[in-house]
Amino acid sequence: EYQWLNRKMETFFKEHIDTQRLLKNSRKTLKTYYLSRLMMEHCEKNPQEQSGIHLYSEYFAVVLFKPERMGEEAQTLRKFIIANVFEEISQQYFEIEMTEMGEQEAAIVGMKESSDQNMEQLQECIENLQQITEESFSFTCIALMGMASEGIGGIHESYIQAQGMEEYVSLLDTSIIRYDKVKDLRFTYEYPEEMEQKIILAMK
Numbered sequence: 001e002y003q004w005l006n007r008k009m010e011t012f013f014k015e016h017i018d019t020q021r022l023l024k025n026s027r028k029t030l031k032t033y034y035l036s037r038l039m040m041e042h043c044e045k046n047p048q049e050q051s052g053i054h055l056y057s058e059y060f061a062v063v064l065f066k067p068e069r070m071g072e073e074a075q076t077l078r079k080f081i082i083a084n085v086f087e088e089i090s091q092q093y094f095e096i097e098m099t100e101m102g103e104q105e106a107a108i109v110g111m112k113e114s115s116d117q118n119m120e121q122l123q124e125c126i127e128n129l130q131q132i133t134e135e136s137f138s139f140t141c142i143a144l145m146g147m148a149s150e151g152i153g154g155i156h157e158s159y160i161q162a163q164g165m166e167e168y169v170s171l172l173d174t175s176i177i178r179y180d181k182v183k184d185l186r187f188t189y190e191y192p193e194e195m196e197q198k199i200i201l202a203m204k
Helices: 004-042 071-091 115-135 153-168 193-203
Strands: 059-067 095-101 104-112 141-145 174-177
Touching: 004 059, 004 095, 004 104, 004 153, 059 071, 059 115, 071 095, 071 104, 071 115, 104 115, 115 141, 115 174, 141 153, 153 174
Parallel strands: 141 174
Antiparallel strands: 059 104, 059 141, 095 104
16 A cells, blocks of 8 residues: 555656646746747737736836857757846846847846936946856857837837847947947948959949
């Protein structure tokens, strides 16, 4: 009887643990879906009720973190490190939700007002993260920052801005690229005459 009871107990707890793990994974998947949707589509309704997302701020800025490329397992681990370290650093100043966006880790950063002071504080948090990942985990990551925009609908606007900073990665020698700092930049390129002729011919 003892052995039978022991087996029943082991089976019960195993099923219970598996169920809890399944529920936890389902909640995480649902949360990732809604956070991704807030960034990729313009939404006015906060989905927090059905997905456990806590976004109550007046303004939101999106930051996209690009860890240097490695194998899939290493990349997943690096995004995990970025998410946990950045949330720990930033949550005393901002409302933070983290999620994966393809090869990038995305942060939705809630703040009470859109101010230079808040954006500078956000940049300082990013710099602290980058220092930790480099010194403690031996990898670097580039941060692309959108501006703080008003309301839930502003998340999409800030995400589009941050995403647009991708084209500046190869042009600017910096680990943090802010939309509000580079939006008015104009780049000019000078080519040797021979190269210029090749470009003209290639475009014909």
